Amino acid sequence: MKRLLVLFFLITSIFSCTQISEKNIDPNFVFCLFNKEENPTSLLFTENLDDDGSPTLQIPLSSSRIQEREYIYKNGFFYRLSSQTSVFTKYQLQGSSFVLVDSILLKNRDFETITWKDDDNLIAVCREDAGNRTPQARLYQINVAGMKIVKQDTIVLPFANKEYSVLHLGLVNIENNDLWLAYSFFKSTGKYGHTTSDTTYYASIKYDSFKLKNIQKETRSTYPGGFNIIQSYSFKDEKGDYYFMTNPGIALGNNPKLPTAIFRKKKGQQSVDQDYMINISKSIGNHAYGIWYVGKGKAIIRNEQKKLYTDFSNFHAVYQFEYRLVDLQSGSIEKIQVPLDKGTQKENVWADGKYAYFAIDDSNDQHRVWKYDLQTKEISKGLKLPKITNFTVRMDYLK
Structure with a gap:
């Protein structure tokens, strides 16, 4: 695989560096x-999320509005999987500088979903253009x-129908050397x-040969997952x-007649549990986007309020988004009393077992940052971000 010169990134002006503090x-x-x-x-880097904390280092990422929320953090390194340039890059924070370590050029764009096979191997899946429209x-x-590609291949999936022919790859998981894909068509x-x-598909594929084993159809909801490089749509609990x-x-x-819902695939199983479904839309009267596990059988979702926005033109700009705690066993859903939020596709929730934090x-x-006690349900203020901020689109824990 051809390696790219550092000069390529100097030309594209992606990463420059400035600092708030010299230390x-x-x-x-x-x-x-x-x-x-x-x-x-x-x-923006910080050492804590407390109310009296202050951001220590701020590094601008570009001179233009591109989707830098697409970065991936893992074990001391930052990775960016660009849907614009088909370039996969690796960076490291050194002191007060963000340093390019390496980069490789991939064949395709339109990356939608990733997972880690292990600490050293990233699985990334994208749509592949095909002349025969398969x-x-x-x-x-x-x-x-x-920083090398050790495996790559094409997976051909059956058409839904002629009307819906564009592939959405929402979720990918690998277990027992079997690949599992959740996808739909739009x-x-x-x-x-x-x-x-109106149908979701779950494909089980042998990872060593990429042979399709079976496909399970789901008609209770549609559009599984999403662009999980920038927002979470799945997790594993303590049992796996x-x-x-x-x-x-x-x-x-954008098929609002069907509900937003939570589903489950038990550890060691390739089929989704047909006896399990939490119908979010039926419970709260709205759709939700993004889900984060906070431990002990509970998760947080981020939901819209359809009475507060007109259509997609102002969907992201309206202060409408609520956060709710979902009990994954009983299906009960409880509103968390933090301020209304704005903006779509946000990876802004983190939990440490005792508290959940919301940017x-x-x-x-x-x-x-707002702090929510998972036991007492008390809300308190956390770190205040710079006034020049418009949207806080990611909050990641580095340790």
């Missing part, structure tokens, strides 16, 4: 911010230690519009059971 820090957290007045998107997925296994309805078919969410609402699948952009133009 070298050992940050525990990193935020990805979209800034106001067309200032560069930036990474739906195809392209899978890469990238060894991030050596069609365009205008320059920016689309709608998704795999939970995931479907997202047919206006912001993702929220509220209607008072405050950009702050």
